[in-house]
Amino acid sequence: MGCGSSSIKIKKSAKTIRAALIIQNWYRGYRARLKARQRYALTIFQSIEYADEQGQLQLSNFFSFMLENYVHIQEKDPTLVNRLFGCAPQDDRGRQECVGIIEVPESYSGPRLQFPLNTNSLTIMIEAFKKQQILHAYYVLEILFETKEAMKQMPNFTHIRTCPTKEITICGDLHGKLEDLLLIFSKNGLPSGYNPYVFNGDFVDRGKCSIEILMILFVSFLLYGDDLCLNRGNHEDFLMNMRYGFTKEVLSKYKIHGKKILQVLEEVFAWLPLGTIIDDEILIMHGGISESTDLNLLHHIERNKMKSVLMPPVPVDKDSGTETKKNKGHVPRGVKLSGSPSDYLTKHEWEQVIDILWSDPRGKRGCYPNTCRGGGCYFGPDVTSKFLNKNHLKLLIRSHECKPEGYEICHDGKVITVFSASNYYEEGSNRGAYIKVGFCTTLRFFQYQVTKATCLRPLHQRVNTIESSAIRILKERMVSRKTDLIRSFQLQDRTKSGKISMGQWAFSMENTLGLNLPWRTLSSHLVLTDDDGNIDYMTCFHDIQIQKPVKELSQLSLKLCTDTDLTCKSFLMSLTLITQVLSRWKNFIPCGNFFVVTTTFILVIPKLMSLLKEWT
Amino acid sequence: MADEKEKESAELAVADLQRKVREAFEVFDHELNNTVDVREIGTIIRSLGCCPNEGELHDLIAEVEEEEPTGYIRFEKFLPVMTNILVEKRYRPIPEEILLQAFEVLDPTKRGFLSKEELIKYMTEEGEPFSQEEMEEMLSAAIGPESNFIHYRDYITMMVIDEN
Numbered sequence: 001m002g003c004g005s006s007s008i009k010i011k012k013s014a015k016t017i018r019a020a021l022i023i024q025n026w027y028r029g030y031r032a033r034l035k036a037r038q039r040y041a042l043t044i045f046q047s048i049e050y051a052d053e054q055g056q057l058q059l060s061n062f063f064s065f066m067l068e069n070y071v072h073i074q075e076k077d078p079t080l081v082n083r084l085f086g087c088a089p090q091d092d093r094g095r096q097e098c099v100g101i102i103e104v105p106e107s108y109s110g111p112r113l114q115f116p117l118n119t120n121s122l123t124i125m126i127e128a129f130k131k132q133q134i135l136h137a138y139y140v141l142e143i144l145f146e147t148k149e150a151m152k153q154m155p156n157f158t159h160i161r162t163c164p165t166k167e168i169t170i171c172g173d174l175h176g177k178l179e180d181l182l183l184i185f186s187k188n189g190l191p192s193g194y195n196p197y198v199f200n201g202d203f204v205d206r207g208k209c210s211i212e213i214l215m216i217l218f219v220s221f222l223l224y225g226d227d228l229c230l231n232r233g234n235h236e237d238f239l240m241n242m243r244y245g246f247t248k249e250v251l252s253k254y255k256i257h258g259k260k261i262l263q264v265l266e267e268v269f270a271w272l273p274l275g276t277i278i279d280d281e282i283l284i285m286h287g288g289i290s291e292s293t294d295l296n297l298l299h300h301i302e303r304n305k306m307k308s309v310l311m312p313p314v315p316v317d318k319d320s321g322t323e324t325k326k327n328k329g330h331v332p333r334g335v336k337l338s339g340s341p342s343d344y345l346t347k348h349e350w351e352q353v354i355d356i357l358w359s360d361p362r363g364k365r366g367c368y369p370n371t372c373r374g375g376g377c378y379f380g381p382d383v384t385s386k387f388l389n390k391n392h393l394k395l396l397i398r399s400h401e402c403k404p405e406g407y408e409i410c411h412d413g414k415v416i417t418v419f420s421a422s423n424y425y426e427e428g429s430n431r432g433a434y435i436k437v438g439f440c441t442t443l444r445f446f447q448y449q450v451t452k453a454t455c456l457r458p459l460h461q462r463v464n465t466i467e468s469s470a471i472r473i474l475k476e477r478m479v480s481r482k483t484d485l486i487r488s489f490q491l492q493d494r495t496k497s498g499k500i501s502m503g504q505w506a507f508s509m510e511n512t513l514g515l516n517l518p519w520r521t522l523s524s525h526l527v528l529t530d531d532d533g534n535i536d537y538m539t540c541f542h543d544i545q546i547q548k549p550v551k552e553l554s555q556l557s558l559k560l561c562t563d564t565d566l567t568c569k570s571f572l573m574s575l576t577l578i579t580q581v582l583s584r585w586k587n588f589i590p591c592g593n594f595f596v597v598t599t600t601f602i603l604v605i606p607k608l609m610s611l612l613k614e615w616t
Numbered sequence: 617m618a619d620e621k622e623k624e625s626a627e628l629a630v631a632d633l634q635r636k637v638r639e640a641f642e643v644f645d646h647e648l649n650n651t652v653d654v655r656e657i658g659t660i661i662r663s664l665g666c667c668p669n670e671g672e673l674h675d676l677i678a679e680v681e682e683e684e685p686t687g688y689i690r691f692e693k694f695l696p697v698m699t700n701i702l703v704e705k706r707y708r709p710i711p712e713e714i715l716l717q718a719f720e721v722l723d724p725t726k727r728g729f730l731s732k733e734e735l736i737k738y739m740t741e742e743g744e745p746f747s748q749e750e751m752e753e754m755l756s757a758a759i760g761p762e763s764n765f766i767h768y769r770d771y772i773t774m775m776v777i778d779e780n
Contacts, residue, residue: 019721020743021669026710027746027754028658029667030775036663039643363647410647458757460778503632518639520632521663 034463038428040518041463041470042404045425047372047515048473054374095145098260102138113139115146122190122219129178129212137257140215144264147218150225151271156303158229158276160196167436167444170198170284172399172407172418173233176207176246179450180421180432181216187448188434191220191228198276200399200418201233201286201357205244207421211253211261218268232272232303233286233399234357234375238262239308270304274356281394281441288359288398288415289384290377291367294352295391301349309354309375360401361415381411388414397435406433406447422449426469428462471525474517478526478540481512488512489537498536505535630703637698640664641691651688654681661698666707670744676701712776719768729765 104112111128113121113135125135162168169188174181191197199217204210220228234240241247241262250265251258275285275298283295345353358376362368365380384396396415401408402424408417422432436444478485488508492500500508505527506519523529528539640660644652652660657680658673668676680693701707722738723730730738732755739746739754746754757775758766 015721016738017742019718020738022710022714022718023722024739024743024746025667025669026715027750028670029662029709030779031750031753032659032662033779035659036640036643043643361647363649363651408646459753460757460775464778503628503635506635516642518643520636520639 031459034459037467038463039404040521041466042402042425042429044470044474044515044517044522045429045466046402047517048477049425050372051514054372098264099138099141099145102141102257104136104138108136110134110136111139112136113142115142117143117146117219117222119192119223122216122223125215125219126182126185126190129209129216130182134253135212135215137254137261140211140254140261141257141264143215143218143222144261144268146222148264148268148271150222151268151273152304154271154273156274156299156301158226158273159280160198160226160229160276161279162437162439162441164439166194166196167438168196168198168278170200170397170418170435170437171420172200172433173202173402173421173424174199174207174213175202175235175421175424176204176210176213176249177421177423177450178207178209178212180448181213183432183448183450184420184434187446188436191224193224193227196224196227196229198229198278198284199231200276200284200397201231201272202235202399203230203233204246205235205241206424207245208249210246210249214265229276229284230272231275231284231286232269232357234309236269236272237308238266238269266307267304270307272303274298274303274353277393278437279441280392282397282437283391283393283395284397285356286398287355287357287376287400288361289379289387289396290355290359291379291383291386292352293355293387297349298352298356301345301352303353305345306350306353309357358400361398361410361417363410381414384411384414394441402430403433404430406431407435407445416443423451426466427452428457429466471522474522475526477513477515478509482541484512485509485540486538493537498538499530499534500537501534502529505537508537630699633702634695634699637664637695637702638691641694645691650691652691652694654685654687654689657689657694661701661707664698664702665709666701667709668707672707712772715772716769719772723768728769729767732759732764732766735766 110133111124113124128135160168169184171184189195197220203213203217207213217228217230221230235244235246238247247262250261254261275283277283344350355376358370358373360370360373360376360378361384362378362380364378365382367380367383368378370376370378388394388396394414397418398415399418399420401417401419402421403417403419406419406422409415410417416435418433418435419430420432420434422430424430431447431449433445433447436446438444485508488511489500489505490496492504492508502520502523505523509519510516523535526540528536530536640663641652644656644660654677657677658668661668661673661676676697677689680689680697682690682693719730720726722734735755735758736751740748740751758771
């Protein structure tokens with residue numbers, strides 16, 4: 001083509017410039033609307049996720065309520081309390097009895113490890129996991145027992161130091177996403193004595209490779225000790241695992257030995273340290289703080305007594321200053337608990353741990369109950385300042401919240417959130433990140449996003465994917481609350497026309513579902529509007545699905561509640577299992593289920609309360 | 617009587633617009649303290665259906681910023697300005713036909729397409745130039761990785777369907 005100059009001749013004229021302006025203006029508008037849709041989708045995912053967690057924690061609050069009133073119950077039926085709160089003596093599974101009897105067959109084609117472990121073990125395992133091989137239960141159990149013994153020696157907070165020759169890498173939530181961990185290792189190198197890491201909790205649940213991630217992290221921990229710090233997250237909790245997929249993953253990958261593995265894991269999780277402190281300046285914990293967080297106390301509690309955040313402690317409080325008014329300060333007599341009070345943390349200690357695992361930072365000053373999640377609190381910049389000053393710290397690094405860019409700095413640079421599971425809600429929803437801390441606590445941030453395709457799909461396709469995913473789960477949520485929603489609409493529909501205004505519809509949606517979402521903007525996806533701008537509210541439910549499970553479920557719940565062979569633990573486990581059963585139902589998805597369970601459960605509470613009243 | 621009713625419905629309409637503005641704002645208010653990062657204001661305004669160009673956006677930001685810019689825009693300042701824009705229906709989006717004509721101006725021989733190089737030249741050197749990120753994103757949607765031509769009629773149709 002002609003004289004090969006690379007420059008294209010373009011006509012510079014007022015007309016051309018105008019045309020370019022029009023195209024640019026249009027494209028910028030289009031792109032902004034895409035970004036906004038992406039944000040809305042993330043908001044939907046997040047609201048529903050937190051509403052579910054709230055549901056889970058409401059169970060625990062209900063039991064707390066029961067506990068505070070048990071004095072009355074035990075007077076009527078002394079054995080009930082014992083049955084409710086007594087637990088089987090710690091089944092100290094002999095390690096030999098547990099693992100010794102397992103044999104790894106000749107036919108096993110997965111990775112074989114030598115004990116004691118060495119750096120080779122780590123690479124063999126990682127290579128095998130890349131090929132989707134499953135580590136044999138024998139090795140899993142050996143690793144878990146070793147980890148438990150090693151972790152018992154660790155203090156509640158690991159203190160580490162930077163030095164001129166090595167940076168410490170801090171990673172946030174992984175949630176079973178092995179691809180993200182492998183991506184971090186390929187960009188940043190494997191853990192070693194020269195390449196220390198801190199993993200800030202939530203290694204499991206939701207993703208498909210939680211057990212593999214644990215194996216990699218535990219083996220690294222066994223090899224490198226203080227150079228591989230693991231902090232407990234709110235998902236390192238056997239009750240959360242039953243709800244959010246880890247239990248299911250273990251039981252399906254390990255059909256014979258899964259139960260054993262889960263039992264040992266329960267203890268390993270409880271032995272995970274609560275946090276890490278770098279150079280006595282940077283505190284790393286999973287959730288956050290509250291205005292009453294007492295670092296000294298947290299250094300000294302017996303952390304392994306907190307098996308699950310959702311199993312509240314026995315109300316026999318060592319510091320009896322926290323009696324409720326109903327308790328009248330009496331320690332119940334004649335109640336012989338099969339577990340002694342010293343098997344549990346005190347209520348105060350328990351709340352301290354919940355706060356550090358569940359709290360979220362917010363811009364508003366002060367400290368407020370975290371109503372979205374149902375546990376921990378929202379803490380403001382003033383709470384952060386006060387806490388850091390009091391403890392002679394400079395920075396709090398935490399995780400627990402998904403951020404679109406993988407990390408976020410707030411509270412004047414004093415709090416950093418780091419989240420390492422990219423595409424957490426859906427492909428394209430967010431990036432992952434990790435932080436490198438250098439000598440004299442200098443910080444560097446790294447971001448990434450796992451993608452299945454060789455090149456990133458165009459923005460509009462990615463946005464379409466996450467948007468339709470978000471709308472779908474929102475609709476399922478609406479269907480599960482159909483009765484309440486219709487009642488709310490009808491209350492506002494005075495003329496019984498089947499139509500209400502946009503404002504009325506948005507009000508009903510927000511108050512019934514308890515989700516703070518941009519309803520007016522989302523309305524076009526959820527419901528039909530007529531030419532006058534009024535909403536035909538019954539069109540919300542055009543994809544009507546199951547009604548039946550709700551009825552069955554409430555019957556099941558009621559049966560559980562009145563079953564006298566009840567213990568806290570078994571009750572909570574049963575209720576959680578119900579949601580698992582429901583998730584196998586074709587058109588139900590887990591978060592929709594649990595919401596149904598919670599609402600049904602809440603309906604059941606009055607019945608239970610009246611039963612308790614009978615006893616009092 | 618009719619006047620009062622009209623006034624009432626006008627007030628209701630404004631109240632509804634205000635709530636719409638609030639909803640859009642809150643989605644970007646990550647810290648839940650009624651402020652958003654100034655760099656997201658353009659996205660918020662455009663998500664509400666308005667299409668100011670970069671120059672107009674710059675002026676709007678100046679209007680809603682603090683006396684001493686903090687990098688954050690407060691809702692109290694943003695609401696009246698944005699509500700006004702919506703009530704007066706300013707910065708209307710460009711109709712499809714005008715957009716098509718604009719592409720045709722850049723394609724005077726009416727081939728029906730622009731080459732990748734031509735589009736890049738026009739978008740990054742004329743008018744209010746694109747950043748590299750904006751250019752890459754537009755290209756990824758407009759053409760496949762192998763192709764070198766943008767068939768703009770198809771492209772416009774695809775984008776319009778996607779928006780609706």
